[in-house]
Amino acid sequence: MALNRDKVGTSYPPYTYEVAREKIREYATALGETDPRYFSDGDDCVAPPTFAACFTLTKGGEAAFADPELGTHTTLVHGSQRYAFGDRPMRPGDTLVCTPRIADISDRGSNEFLVIEVDCRFADTDELACRSEATIVFLGSAERDGQEGAA
Amino acid sequence: MSEVTVGTQLPTIEQRATLTTSVMYAGASGDMNPLHYDEGFAADVSPTGGIIAHGMFSMGLASRVLTGFVDGPEDVLEIQVRFTRPWPLGTTSTFGGKVSAIEDGVATVELHGTNESGDRILRGKGRVRV
Numbered sequence: 001m002a003l004n005r006d007k008v009g010t011s012y013p014p015y016t017y018e019v020a021r022e023k024i025r026e027y028a029t030a031l032g033e034t035d036p037r038y039f040s041d042g043d044d045c046v047a048p049p050t051f052a053a054c055f056t057l058t059k060g061g062e063a064a065f066a067d068p069e070l071g072t073h074t075t076l077v078h079g080s081q082r083y084a085f086g087d088r089p090m091r092p093g094d095t096l097v098c099t100p101r102i103a104d105i106s107d108r109g110s111n112e113f114l115v116i117e118v119d120c121r122f123a124d125t126d127e128l129a130c131r132s133e134a135t136i137v138f139l140g141s142a143e144r145d146g147q148e149g150a151a
Numbered sequence: 152m153s154e155v156t157v158g159t160q161l162p163t164i165e166q167r168a169t170l171t172t173s174v175m176y177a178g179a180s181g182d183m184n185p186l187h188y189d190e191g192f193a194a195d196v197s198p199t200g201g202i203i204a205h206g207m208f209s210m211g212l213a214s215r216v217l218t219g220f221v222d223g224p225e226d227v228l229e230i231q232v233r234f235t236r237p238w239p240l241g242t243t244s245t246f247g248g249k250v251s252a253i254e255d256g257v258a259t260v261e262l263h264g265t266n267e268s269g270d271r272i273l274r275g276k277g278r279v280r281v
Contacts, residue, residue, distance in 0.1 A: 018191060023179075030179035031211040032166065048218060049227045050211040053180045057207065077198075078206045083233035088224050133231075 003112050004126070004141045006072045007102045010057045012063035014099040016123065020094035021046060023120035027051050044090070047090040052083050056132035060118035072114070072138065079113065079137040086128035095123040103133065107142035114138065155250055155258055155281045161220045166212055168240050175223045176208045191256040199239050206234040209273045212246045217277045220248070220260075221262035225280075232262060232275030242267055248277065256280055 024047045028038035104115040119133040174189045185192040192201040251260040258281045264273035
């Protein structure tokens with residue numbers, strides 16, 4: 001079944017994420033990072049850019065995937081990802097308010113492309129921490145010539 | 152940092168994908184899709200028939216190319232990538248980048264991740280303060 005295009009523009013309720021020092025350390029270790037600030041116990045501790053994956057992908061997609069009106073299915077791949085950052089880096093103790101939104105639905109051949117945007121702001125100042133755009137490719141579900149996709 | 156001009160090549164990073172790197176990335180990122188660590192599950196659903204690394208692991212390494220080139224994460228304004236091929240465990244990929252434009256103190260970097268056969272597993276772009 002094809003994704004419901006009427007859902008483009010839909011925002012889901014915001015969720016919060018608290019940036020933790022040990023989580024930054026764990027994420028930096030998994031990437032083989034060497035910048036000592038990722039491992040610092042001091043005020044200079046900062047998160048690497050794609051640390052945003054920890055709170056924008058699984059958590060960011062949860063509401064959309066749980067929305068019965070959107071009609072997602074599980075035959076999918078992560079097609080592309082974009083992060084745009086604000087002026088303030090993410091540090092331990094920061095609380096982020098993250099709002100997911102269906103930014104776009106399109107198709108090419110038998111595949112559908114769902115773009116989930118997550119707008120993440122610092123809870124204390126409302127400044128942008130990052131904006132995530134994940135393109136999820138749903139394989140085989142596009143409607144062609146009025147027919148259901150092949151898969 | 153030495154002078155940056157259009158055409159400047161960024162230092163590359165080589166990484167072998169293993170079950171250990173995959174399990175560590177799954178735990179760290181919270182992406183517990185078994186495609187990235189469960190052989191039986193991967194045999195049924197993987198495009199390669201085997202376990203493949205997280206796309207986001209490859210993006211993280213492309214991001215390391217950027218942060219290693221500038222002074223750190225504060226100088227990264229944007230990063231975007233397309234995952235163009237799966238990255239099977241047991242294979243090594245090389246991540247690098249090249250400055251394609253500089254304007255108002257911001258460099259655009261074309262990013263790539265390349266497998267052992269020379270095929271691109273990732274293509275992307277970063278914008279960094281220089």
